[in-house]
Amino acid sequence: MRETARRIGDGQPLRDAMSRYGGGYGIGLEALSRATRDRDPDGRGVGRALIGFLTQRPRATGPDGKTTGSRHARDTCSVQTARLLEDTLGVPRGTLFDIVEAGSRSDPQPSWDDLPNVSAL
Numbered sequence: 001m002r003e004t005a006r007r008i009g010d011g012q013p014l015r016d017a018m019s020r021y022g023g024g025y026g027i028g029l030e031a032l033s034r035a036t037r038d039r040d041p042d043g044r045g046v047g048r049a050l051i052g053f054l055t056q057r058p059r060a061t062g063p064d065g066k067t068t069g070s071r072h073a074r075d076t077c078s079v080q081t082a083r084l085l086e087d088t089l090g091v092p093r094g095t096l097f098d099i100v101e102a103g104s105r106s107d108p109q110p111s112w113d114d115l116p117n118v119s120a121l
Contacts (some may be wrong), residue, residue, distance in 0.1 A: 002102040003079050003099050004078065004079065005100075006076050006099075007075055007097055008096060008098055011054055017091050018032065018055070027089075030048050032048075032085075033046060036085065036088045040084055046085060050077065054077060082096065
């Protein structure tokens, strides 16, 4: 069984933990990325862009018809990434991410035969 980490509450607990970091002074994307590199035994850490995707609110349309959030918001990451972020932010594991069974990688993909013949159009 392959596992993945799914962010809790559309990333709000992660945003809150970043705001509380350092006694309430907060931490930004770049600083958190550097802090994860320092804590990572491999020295790679978590990239600033991935942290940004995980902290973004998902795209939604409100009752007034206005669209908010980002279409780039990401709900999942590797278990290693989730644990590294939780450990770096000093929160108990399971506070920011749930560990869930990953979907199958054997999802059927359309073949060339499934595509319409554009030359016949």
